[in-house]
Amino acid sequence: MQDLVQALAQSIPAAVNEMNEIRIPQLEAAWGRGFCEEMANEGQVTVEIAKNYARPLNNAIFRHTQLILPEYQENTVNGSDYSLRGCLIEDKNSFSEGNGWVGNGFAKTPLHLLKKFTVNDQGRITGCFAALVDLSQCTSGWSAKTTATNRSVIQFAVADLPHLQVIMGTIKSNKKYLKPIPAKIG
Numbered sequence: 001m002q003d004l005v006q007a008l009a010q011s012i013p014a015a016v017n018e019m020n021e022i023r024i025p026q027l028e029a030a031w032g033r034g035f036c037e038e039m040a041n042e043g044q045v046t047v048e049i050a051k052n053y054a055r056p057l058n059n060a061i062f063r064h065t066q067l068i069l070p071e072y073q074e075n076t077v078n079g080s081d082y083s084l085r086g087c088l089i090e091d092k093n094s095f096s097e098g099n100g101w102v103g104n105g106f107a108k109t110p111l112h113l114l115k116k117f118t119v120n121d122q123g124r125i126t127g128c129f130a131a132l133v134d135l136s137q138c139t140s141g142w143s144a145k146t147t148a149t150n151r152s153v154i155q156f157a158v159a160d161l162p163h164l165q166v167i168m169g170t171i172k173s174n175k176k177y178l179k180p181i182p183a184k185i186g
Contacts, residue, residue: 011064035123100155105145110136127182129169137163
């Protein structure tokens, strides 16, 4: 997996540049107004950003990664999004400042590519944390979904630090949980 880590370290900045320079302006054109106006009345801006940015951002990261590592393939089945030499990989984005990620409550393959992005007031991506983690090695896991929601959340305990292979950014150890810190990008 070290070759995937290296490929992602190269491809994420290129994909973020593509998002900021091409894809986000295209989204603004499709909305018929700029980011600030589109998001002005949104109560949950990070949720709306995630809904609008996830697919073009993931597609850009995938395309740039596959140029470097052609065996990296899309494999969108329940519980995974990509594969590399038969190993399934689940992909999760977050645009929040919190410590964790939100999922859909379905069972997932153990290997996860976790990304956390920061966005400025103009809607451009300015930071990224990314890590590859094998959940089967961690004490932390996805929370159980409840009758009120089919969503699950995951955040990592300090004990899980050795199992997070950081691609971009850093991790701060708080008392109980790890805090992903995005690196400046874009």
